[in-house]
Amino acid sequence: MSSLSASFVQIKFDDIHFYENCGGGSFGSVYRARWISQDKEVAVKKLLKIENEAEILSVLSHRNIIQFYGAILEAPNYGIVTEYAGGGSLYDYLSSAESEEMDLGQVMTWAMEIAKGMHYLHSEAPVKVIHRDLKSRNVVVTADKVLKICDFGASRFHSHTTHMSLVGTFPWMAPEVIQSLPVSETCDTYSYGVVLWEMLTREIPFKGLEGLQVAWLVVEKSERLTIPSSCPTSFAELMRKCWVTEPKERPMFKHILTTLESMSNDSKLPEQCNSFLHNKAEWSCEIEATLERLKKLERDLSSKEQELKERERRLKMWERKLIEQSNTPLFLPVAAQISAESFYESKTEESNSSEMTCQITSSSNGEVEGMSLQAMMKGFGDMFALDMGGPVLHSGMQVNMQAKQNSSKSSSVREGRKINMALGTSNFNWSDDSD
Secondary structure, eight states: OOOGGGGOBBBGGEEEEEEEEEEETTTEEEEEEEEGGGEEEEEEEESSSSOHHHHHHTTOOOBBBBBEEEEEEEEEEEEEEEOOTTTOOOOHHTTTTGGOOOHHHHHHHHHHHHHHHHIIIIIIIOOOEEEEEGGGEEEEEEEESSSOOOOOOOOEEEETTTTSOOSSSSSOOHHHTTOOBOOOOOHHHHHHHHHHHHHHHOOOOOTTTOOHHHHHHHHSHHHOOOOOTOOHHHHHHHHHHHOOSSSSGOHHHHHHHHHHHHHHTOOTTHHHHOOOOOOHHHHHHHHHHHHHHHHHHHHHHHHHHHHHHHHHHHHHHHHHHHHHHTSSOOOOOOOGGTTTTOOOEEEOOTEEEEEEEEEEEOOOSSSEEEEEHHTTTTOOTTTTTSSSSOOOOOOOOOEEEEEEEEEEEEEOOEEEEEEEEEEEEEEEEEEOOOO
């Protein structure tokens, strides 16, 4: 712990009277409580140990950042004590009936308050802080409707490192955070765009999709939240800028504040925005349609992955049977039993591939039943590789057939025809006639 920890006010565990659990933060549960000696209502986040959060909060002071009172350092009852926001989280507010009355004034005021708090963290605080887990659950509403950013469990002093481990919540996370790449403060810009979307739509980001599904869609498919077509242009443009894949191209909060100021002076925006906010039934279907498309995309991917796994299993089983058959001591001329129509084709997409080879090796003079191997294999050169130099079995020939498959997430389409061949005295049949 750094020397900044000396600024902690150490609060005794028995000086806190706990009430109900009022939510979970990163790495701990949050309780409403009373700080007995100060006769003050507080929020206490219980922790397994004290790490960054108390250190970070102890140097911060801003109207839109939760106020830090002190830390409980008595093992095992570690905790962080902050001001209590009676209005609950912004996430809870947006899912309540009360949020249906929101208008442009409310959205604009709250958008400004969050941006001011984030600008303070990035540019005005004693040390630059990247929050990394900005989301509506980590913004709380005070009794007088002021927003405050809280839960710094995932945060880092920017001067310590710019390489972050994977923490946070996928729908709010920038692509570089999901990938655990080096980050800058604009990873918070991306998250801010999602919170702004929440306030305008009063919807849950990527509702119904699992976290890892969202991560795949955002990183691999460059998908973003749906901005309804009737959303005021200025808000739509701001959100799109926040969600640009390249971090350096996203706006800093200084520029976001300037943009919001300009929007507040737009005389046409109140009517446009209020019409949008109060006609959710008209545009919510656009968000639903995108969610259905994304769910289908993810289902199709899962289905293709299962198909590829099944094909790989069947190919391995076929290869095993070929190896077993190749150990049979008696061979009929293999080429005579394979017709020109009996072969295996593959169509590949992206990096999927399949390959089949047959190698026949002779002893002594290269003849089987009076036929040279070259003659036997005539016409099959495009399908099988001929090797005249390897070891031999006691039958005078060795047959080595291999099937190989390499696959990625993309789909693979195969067209197969049945291969019938007599090896020794037994028959081996294999086919793959699926589409």
